[in-house]
Amino acid sequence: MKRNLLAYTAFILCLLVAFAGFAVAQTVTGSLVGHIEDATGGAIPGARVVITDVNRSTSREIITDDEGNYSLSSLDPGIYRVEVQQANFKKHVRENVEVAINTTVRVDAQLEPGGVSEVVQVEAEQVQLKTDRADVSTQITREQVEELPLSPDRNYQSILDISPGVTEAADVGSAFGNPNGSTTNRINGQNERYNNFQLDGTINNQTNVISQTAIVPSADAIQVVDISTNSYDAEQGRAAGGVVNVQIKSGTNRFGGSAFGFHTNSALKARNTLSTLDKPETKLTQFGGTFGGPIIKDKTFFFVSYQGGRDRRG
Numbered sequence: 001m002k003r004n005l006l007a008y009t010a011f012i013l014c015l016l017v018a019f020a021g022f023a024v025a026q027t028v029t030g031s032l033v034g035h036i037e038d039a040t041g042g043a044i045p046g047a048r049v050v051i052t053d054v055n056r057s058t059s060r061e062i063i064t065d066d067e068g069n070y071s072l073s074s075l076d077p078g079i080y081r082v083e084v085q086q087a088n089f090k091k092h093v094r095e096n097v098e099v100a101i102n103t104t105v106r107v108d109a110q111l112e113p114g115g116v117s118e119v120v121q122v123e124a125e126q127v128q129l130k131t132d133r134a135d136v137s138t139q140i141t142r143e144q145v146e147e148l149p150l151s152p153d154r155n156y157q158s159i160l161d162i163s164p165g166v167t168e169a170a171d172v173g174s175a176f177g178n179p180n181g182s183t184t185n186r187i188n189g190q191n192e193r194y195n196n197f198q199l200d201g202t203i204n205n206q207t208n209v210i211s212q213t214a215i216v217p218s219a220d221a222i223q224v225v226d227i228s229t230n231s232y233d234a235e236q237g238r239a240a241g242g243v244v245n246v247q248i249k250s251g252t253n254r255f256g257g258s259a260f261g262f263h264t265n266s267a268l269k270a271r272n273t274l275s276t277l278d279k280p281e282t283k284l285t286q287f288g289g290t291f292g293g294p295i296i297k298d299k300t301f302f303f304v305s306y307q308g309g310r311d312r313r314g
Contacts, residue, residue, distance in 0.1 A: 028201035028226075028245055030099040031073045034107040036064050036084055043068030044111060047086040054079045054096075055252040057298040075099050077223065077247055082107050090114035093121045101247045102226045102233075104133050136230040138163035142249070145222050152264050152284055153309070154219045157183045160244065163227045172212060175311075182212040187229055187242030194241035200248055220258055220290050221305035223249040251292035251301030259289035283312040 036047045045066045052059040055078060064070045077100050084092040089111035099105050112120055140159065151158035151169070158169045169183035172192075184192040197204040197213040206212040228243040266282040292303035 028101040028198070028247060029074045029076060030101055031071065031104040032075055032080070032082070032097070032099060032107060033071045033104060034069070034082075034109065036068045036070070036086075036109050036111065038089070038111055039113070044086055044089070047084055047089075047111070050083045050085075051075070052081045052083070054081055055254075056301065057253055076250070077101050078250075082109075084109045084111065086111060088113065088115075090118040090120050093119055095121065100139055100224055100226065101245060102135075102137060102228065103139075133233075135228050135232045137226060137228040137232070140225040140227070142223050145219050145225065150219060151183075153181045154262060154286060155181055155183060155216055156219055156222055156225060156246070157185065157213070157216070160185050160225070160227060163229065165229045166227065166242070173209060177209070178212055180213070180216040182206070182214075182216055184211045185242075187227075190241035192241070196241075196243045198243065198245040201245065204246070217246060217248060218288060218290075218305050218307035220260055220288070220307075221248050221303075223247045248305070249290065249292065249303050251294060251303045253294050253297055253301075255291075255293035257289060257291035261285075261287045281313060283310070285310040 032051060034049070036044045036049070038044055043064075043066075045064055045068055047064040047068070047070075048061060049064065049070050049072075050059055050061040051072060053076070060072060060075075062070045062072055078098075080097045080099055082094040082097055090113070092109045092111055094107055094109070097105060097107055140156075140162065144159070144162075145156055148159050148162075150156065155169070160166050161168045165188045167186040169185055170192075172178060172182065172184045175181075185195070186192050187195060192211040195211070199213075199215055199217065204213050204215055206214050224247045226243075226245045226247070228245075232243055262285070264282065264284040266279050269279060269282075271279050286307060286309045288305070288307035290303070290305045292301065294301050
């Protein structure tokens with residue numbers, strides 16, 4: 001019996017490790033690139049570049065190459081602090097660098113002569129043209145998802161049309177065949193079946209009706225929605241229309257959450273003045289919440305979301 005217990009425990013651990021590796025591999029990330037030079041414009045090789053996630057306190061570092069360039073890929077979306085250090089130069093610090101999914105952010109720096117203990121801090125920089133990627137994409141932020149008016153069932157797809165080239169959302173299928181309430185959009189005039197939906201980088205298309213998404217996450221659980229409409233990278237793939245990728249929120253070093261409740265009732269609606277019939281009875285209630293925080297501070301985090309619904313019709 002003891003041997004069976006050990007075998008069972010080992011099996012569970014293997015499953016957890018495999019699942020963790022799968023989850024990491026499927027996460028859509030961003031990239032950070034830049035060029036480090038001195039006051040005369042000469043490249044500075046061997047400079048130490050440290051990138052720190054402000055909310056999680058996790059950090060990565062890289063050394064500039066012979067031409068003073070650096071590149072860090074597979075960065076989790078978030079707000080970062082970029083520090084550049086080299087002997088005989090002042091430390092250069094750039095605050096509040098936002099890296100989103102499916103983006104390449106450029107942070108260049110010009111170091112000033114001085115001691116490493118001296119710091120040159122840059123709070124913000126003028127927005128630059130995107131020169132490191134050829135794709136055409138739009139980011140719908142968490143604030144937009146939360147503040148813009150959504151459809152009665154609070155589906156994020158109802159605001160995809162704020163992106164250039166995307167049509168207004170249209171209903172598809174019956175409530176039985178489409179229980180998540182997925183809608184469809186045409187992108188750049190292509191058929192809605194040509195779109196590719198992803199959830200944290202994992203394919204999220206319905207298998208039987210590919211124009212629908214399999215999972216429509218709660219609006220309160222969404223960090224960002226990335227819509228690539230043209231010239232997207234090959235890694236996006238399998239789409240002739242557009243690629244819509246939803247990134248779920250992540251836990252940070254601070255515990256936090258939200259609770260919500262929404263109710264739509266026909267009793268509060270005006271009757272159609274051209275109709276002699278009574279108002280059809282409709283009662284739609286949605287409720288739920290989110291919660292996230294650290295498991296091991298600065299290392300491991302969690303985030304959970306729940307949404308329930310009650311749809312009562314005459």
